[in-house]
Amino acid sequence: MAEQKITYCRICESMCGLVATVQDNTVLALRPDPNHPLTGGFACPKGIAMTEVQADSDRIVHPLRRKGDGSFERVGWQQALAEIGQRLRAIRDESGTDAIGTYMGNPTAFSHATVPWVKGMMDALGSRHYYTASSQDGNSRLLASAITFGSPLTIPVPDLLRTDYLLMIGANPVVSHGSMFTGVVAREALTDIVDRGGRVVVVDPRRTETARLFEHLSIRPGGDAWFMLSMLNVIFADGLEDAAALARHAADADRLRSIVSAFTPERTEPHSGVPAQLTRQTARDCATARSAAFYGRVGACTGPYGTLVNMLLDALSVVTGNLDRVGGSVFPTPPIDLFGPIIKRGLDTVADWRTRVGDLPEVLGTAPAGIMAEEIRTPGPGRLRALLVVSGNPVLSVPGSTQLEEALPELDLLVSIDLGFNDTNRHADFILPATTFLEREDIVVTFLSYQLRPFLQWTDPVVAPRGEAREEWTILRDLSAELGIVPSSIPEIRRLGALARRIRPKTLFDAMLRMGPFGDRFGLRRGGLSIAKLRRSPHGVRLGDYVETGVIGDRLTHPDRLIHIGSDELAAEVQRLQAERTDPDYPMRLFGRRELRSINSWMKNSPTLMVGDIHPSCGIHPRDARALRLVDGGRARITSRAGSLDVVVDVTRDVAPGSVCMPHGWGKRLGRDGADQGAARPNVNVLTSARAQDLEQISGMSVLTGVEVRIEAVPPQAAARQPVIRPTH
Numbered sequence: 001m002a003e004q005k006i007t008y009c010r011i012c013e014s015m016c017g018l019v020a021t022v023q024d025n026t027v028l029a030l031r032p033d034p035n036h037p038l039t040g041g042f043a044c045p046k047g048i049a050m051t052e053v054q055a056d057s058d059r060i061v062h063p064l065r066r067k068g069d070g071s072f073e074r075v076g077w078q079q080a081l082a083e084i085g086q087r088l089r090a091i092r093d094e095s096g097t098d099a100i101g102t103y104m105g106n107p108t109a110f111s112h113a114t115v116p117w118v119k120g121m122m123d124a125l126g127s128r129h130y131y132t133a134s135s136q137d138g139n140s141r142l143l144a145s146a147i148t149f150g151s152p153l154t155i156p157v158p159d160l161l162r163t164d165y166l167l168m169i170g171a172n173p174v175v176s177h178g179s180m181f182t183g184v185v186a187r188e189a190l191t192d193i194v195d196r197g198g199r200v201v202v203v204d205p206r207r208t209e210t211a212r213l214f215e216h217l218s219i220r221p222g223g224d225a226w227f228m229l230s231m232l233n234v235i236f237a238d239g240l241e242d243a244a245a246l247a248r249h250a251a252d253a254d255r256l257r258s259i260v261s262a263f264t265p266e267r268t269e270p271h272s273g274v275p276a277q278l279t280r281q282t283a284r285d286c287a288t289a290r291s292a293a294f295y296g297r298v299g300a301c302t303g304p305y306g307t308l309v310n311m312l313l314d315a316l317s318v319v320t321g322n323l324d325r326v327g328g329s330v331f332p333t334p335p336i337d338l339f340g341p342i343i344k345r346g347l348d349t350v351a352d353w354r355t356r357v358g359d360l361p362e363v364l365g366t367a368p369a370g371i372m373a374e375e376i377r378t379p380g381p382g383r384l385r386a387l388l389v390v391s392g393n394p395v396l397s398v399p400g401s402t403q404l405e406e407a408l409p410e411l412d413l414l415v416s417i418d419l420g421f422n423d424t425n426r427h428a429d430f431i432l433p434a435t436t437f438l439e440r441e442d443i444v445v446t447f448l449s450y451q452l453r454p455f456l457q458w459t460d461p462v463v464a465p466r467g468e469a470r471e472e473w474t475i476l477r478d479l480s481a482e483l484g485i486v487p488s489s490i491p492e493i494r495r496l497g498a499l500a501r502r503i504r505p506k507t508l509f510d511a512m513l514r515m516g517p518f519g520d521r522f523g524l525r526r527g528g529l530s531i532a533k534l535r536r537s538p539h540g541v542r543l544g545d546y547v548e549t550g551v552i553g554d555r556l557t558h559p560d561r562l563i564h565i566g567s568d569e570l571a572a573e574v575q576r577l578q579a580e581r582t583d584p585d586y587p588m589r590l591f592g593r594r595e596l597r598s599i600n601s602w603m604k605n606s607p608t609l610m611v612g613d614i615h616p617s618c619g620i621h622p623r624d625a626r627a628l629r630l631v632d633g634g635r636a637r638i639t640s641r642a643g644s645l646d647v648v649v650d651v652t653r654d655v656a657p658g659s660v661c662m663p664h665g666w667g668k669r670l671g672r673d674g675a676d677q678g679a680a681r682p683n684v685n686v687l688t689s690a691r692a693q694d695l696e697q698i699s700g701m702s703v704l705t706g707v708e709v710r711i712e713a714v715p716p717q718a719a720a721r722q723p724v725i726r727p728t729h
């Protein structure tokens, strides 16, 4: 008999409620959970298609070891762990713990256990080679928070449920389903703003799926800082600032006013591509709206001035009196407070140390993933020699793919924990099979600080692991045991030694929940929560309707307890912006897009997702196409300072003139054995740069948008030798 099991999706931050139909330990189907308190009845095609990842015949379900001839063979867990342990110990003995590193990919964030266990392992090792996807999507946001509010973990989220005006810079929630805000169905939450009589303005170089539904303000990739400096210029010039809010919380408001005074909309128009009158009007509309939220995501964070853009977003919130206010940018109070103890212990560091290669700052203990290739190749003490990749595919996701792919074989040891082969782990010495999210118990922890509605859901595993797949944290625990360390960031726990390795994530998070604002205090608070209690409400428990406001006073951690909107860092970044010069050899700007039916570099093996017209083509405006003699469906070569890529052209008015648009996450077609199978798809990250000096210097962020390129037609003869690009599976 088939059973119905309640769970939730962990592919993207929407974390939609799902119902799994299960028979004989097989997931027959997934469907949206109609009774989920937040996403009731919604799930996207990826969530439904997770059954295919679960059952994929290409999934790796036994540990694999590379043989001398490059192919892989199956080995037992014990042997794999022992051999990896032995090799890690040898590397440590020879080169020190700083030769061992990890890359922690995006899916780790969706498991309650993986992030703390990876971070714990790195802290116990004391190695600085701790790389994560955050330097590809969020470290500029975190650094801006550190500069403005005092901590990288004090992150404002847009109060979508109550705002009258949403200014959205570089985000496409209709496709991404929202990022750095959660607890709503993104598209519905945006539509509701307009239905309430409010406005949603989408600032984007492409007329995106989101922009089509709302108001689109087209901008040049990388042009946002100019635009926002002018918005602030207009607000101050027109006397529209909220003087009371500034007097209450802001340090350096006069300095900000003086910095922006030179940036009139007329002056910035050539840089932003936004007509001066439109900038002026937008500034006035934001400042005079009853409430306004200023939100930026990947397009805001990954440009050459990502940190500045985020600082300016917060400055707009503060100057218009919309920070920590109903309908503005707000600071959720998480029911399990992961960040609070980190802040209290002073572990919320930025620039506490700098990298060996490139002299770039750490952010929350992580180093920029963009420099991995150079760290592998640069001799000397601290050289990266062993890399553990946990649910990541850096060969496709970090800038300078070619350099990274070339550097990987120089490692003494590469280990991947994954579901299948990818462009990175095909170079690995060992691949260790992980559980899917359907095979593990879980509770959302990482994203609680972005919740627009406080909520908790515990899920049991829906099925037992396939084959010999194991939960990541147990693999990390066992590898740590091989090294004689305890994978914990907390020194007191590490001191407990081997005993501490027995701590289960569930025990840890149960204790944090029970001692938190909604907890049962182990019986001392009636009606409070514990994991046991959450299990009795499998659809999850809503803990409130909105984010509480009026909390900022307690969140500010600069010694003066003020918000720094006119900091030295901001002034320096504005100066850097002003010195920007365009290179006539690379006159166009490259930017990215995400696809509804895949997630970053994975889910590309799913037959139901990979149908229709999903193909990684290059979007370009008709005006540019004409000038460059590019034809729709024809071929072109994009060249940057880092590399070049042959693509199929898609001539479209949706893309701003002067720019080219390519999605990321496409690479080789890999067969069941990890070998090449057929033509590769274009990997946009051969165009982005891995040179340390090409990363955003202030944050170490990868620069993935606004990249300077040129594009030219490929003559038919040359094109004939190029691989066919349309992905059909």
Ligand SMILES: Nc1nc2c(c(=O)[nH]1)N[C@H]1C(S)=C(S)[C@@H](COP(=O)(O)OP(=O)(O)OC[C@H]3O[C@@H](n4cnc5c(=O)[nH]c(N)nc54)[C@H](O)[C@@H]3O)O[C@H]1N2
Residues within 6 Å of the ligand: 104, 105, 106, 107, 133, 136, 137, 298, 390, 391, 392, 393, 394, 396, 397, 398, 417, 418, 419, 420, 421, 422, 434, 435, 436, 437, 472, 592, 593, 599, 600, 601, 602, 663, 664, 665, 684, 685, 688, 704
């Ligand atoms: N040019 C450009 N590059 C980008 C971006 C961009 O916009 N433009 N976006 C960037 C962003 S935002 C991100 S987050 C990164 C993402 O890049 P990465 O962090 O490298 O992650 P993915 O490409 O998503 O690869 C995830 C891997 O994890 C595996 N996996 C999936 N689920 C699980 C699981 O439960 N357990 C384990 N162990 N493995 C699992 C998948 O099979 C896949 O191989 O890419 C970045 N790269």
Ligand SMILES: Nc1nc2c(c(=O)[nH]1)N[C@H]1C(S)=C(S)[C@@H](COP(=O)(O)OP(=O)(O)OC[C@H]3O[C@@H](n4cnc5c(=O)[nH]c(N)nc54)[C@H](O)[C@@H]3O)O[C@H]1N2
Residues within 6 Å of the ligand: 012, 013, 106, 137, 169, 170, 171, 172, 173, 175, 176, 177, 178, 179, 203, 204, 205, 206, 208, 219, 220, 221, 222, 223, 224, 297, 298, 299, 300, 303, 591, 592, 593, 594, 595, 596, 597, 598, 599, 600, 705, 706
């Ligand atoms: N379907 C699907 N959903 C996903 C993912 C996926 O791969 N597929 N990835 C997940 C991940 S890891 C993340 S981090 C989130 C990201 O969530 P979002 O940030 O909402 O998603 P993106 O599509 O990257 O949106 C970035 C937007 O910025 C625009 N942009 C690029 N450059 C600039 C610029 O210089 N200025 C401005 N103003 N805009 C610019 C792009 O055109 C794009 O529309 O999505 C998550 N959800």
Ligand code: SF4
Residues within 6 Å of the ligand: 009, 010, 011, 012, 013, 014, 015, 016, 042, 043, 044, 045, 046, 047, 048, 177
């Ligand atoms: S992938 Fe789709 S179903 Fe899963 S959480 Fe995201 S939006 Fe929801």
Ligand SMILES: [Mo]
Residues within 6 Å of the ligand: 106, 133, 136, 137
């Ligand atoms: Mo991301």
